[in-house]
Amino acid sequence: MDTRTDSTAGPAAPAAGAAAGDGSGSAAAPGALAFRYSAGFGNQHSSEAVPGALPVGRNSPQRAPLGLYAEQVSGTGFTEPRASNRRSWLYRIRPSAAHPPYRRIGQGTLRAAPFDEAEPDPNRLRWNPLPEPPPGTDFVAGLWTLGGNGDVRRREGMAIHLYRANSSMRDRVFGDADGELLIVPEHGTLLLRTEFGPLAAAPGQVALIPRGVRFLVELPEGESGGYVCENYGTPLALPELGPIGANGLANPRDFLAPTAAYDEAERPVEVIAKFCGGLWATNLEHSPLDVVAWHGNHVPYLYDLRRFNVIGSISYDHPDPSIFTVLTAPGVDFVVFAPRWLVGEDTFRPPYFHRNVMTEYMGLIEGAYDAKAEGFVPGGGSLHNMFSAHGPDRETYARAVAAELAPHKVDDGLAFMFETRWPVSLTAQARNGSHLQRGYDRVWQGLERNFRP
Ligand SMILES: O=C(O)Cc1cc(O)ccc1O
């Protein structure tokens, strides 16, 4: 496993009083707003913000170093096989157990599975971007659920959320017991301050917060929006590579975990827990982001989609989109349509017409998507449910069958797909929202009979 550290420029400096870095690897450029990261997907990372804070040779010494409390966070069952077992040990100023009771709070536009507000619908659907939220909306308040499948209580299935937010979380910290959160920014960089340290996720990058890990979201660039896949089941992992070989697609070394940084300020902080679909809150007189050192593999991470090694056909035909899988879990795949060359001979090069057992939610981070000439816009999304017939729109079809098949680079956009094994049911707000495009079916009208026997 790769244990190097890596750093990339971020938009904002670490908070005052927070120490960053574990003393190894490359440092942030002076003046640049950067964080130090620890590279490698699934690694047993370790990090200490204060030298000596991480115990050596045991997880739970009689007295943890520097007067810290040792606490394990398990993301999988204790006896899960080694290859898929996820847990981390945290060395913190106060144990998480020291908190008053949680009380139920409102959850705005956030919903959870089972989704039964609207009858499952076989129609192809497409949405414009979410409208701007009222001033003072933070990331948690700005989560808006489109739909999903499965059941949070069985840790099965997934939810598709969008978010729009215009206010940083300062004294509110969030943790999701129901699943991991794959966050896909579309506009505005998110500064995620997690129990494991800070991550800066800009559009074009994705961030993953593991189940149960606490974090807050600052918006250094102001109003921000994007997409979230909440995976209720087995955590996302890198796909097997089979005949591709030992390298390719998303490379493990490009996944960056944070390094320890702690907030020791004493002030009132609201801790919000998402538990079996509901939001609950408790109040502390300090921040729960008080972890001084940690080690383990149940960690947040960042990945730059532009580092995806796109593999495709160099002879003929359009491969299935599974070739673009970044991360996969039983029932949920995350797929990116990154810039790539199309060189297929005697090939209809855009995505083909198709009907799948899988359900596809697609979003656009920037630019355009090669199967749709118009109407599929950044911040918007489309849902092609189980066996709904879809593919290139009329205009894309007409262009593709007439195109001269010279090598062509598709590099005018960055789209992604949350693909799921189970049909997606919508929330009422998604089914009835004013940003639902009426008449999406029309993009396939005018695909006339050309049959000339
Ligand atoms: O645009 C889509 O519908 C996604 C998609 C892309 C592709 O290249 C092949 C199949 C597919 O479902």
Ligand SMILES: [Fe+2]
């Ligand atoms: Fe599709």
